[in-house]
Amino acid sequence: MLARRKMRSKELAEAIGVSEQALSMIRTGRIKGMRFSTLAAICDVLNCEPGDILALVPSTE
Numbered sequence: 001m002l003a004r005r006k007m008r009s010k011e012l013a014e015a016i017g018v019s020e021q022a023l024s025m026i027r028t029g030r031i032k033g034m035r036f037s038t039l040a041a042i043c044d045v046l047n048c049e050p051g052d053i054l055a056l057v058p059s060t061e
Helices: 009-016 020-028 036-046
Strands: none
Touching (some): 009 020, 009 036
16 A cells, blocks of 8 residues: 555654554554554555455464
């Protein structure tokens, strides 16, 4: 979605008020949860819906 919007990770991180490291962890799935306000901010900046950037990954328990 970043490429479609011609935006860099750094720009998105600044726009939503998180560090580049935090955004990297979100993008790579290395987080266990995220606030809805953060998700809403990402979607607002990228002009998309949550389903456009999220995918369900089954757990390997």
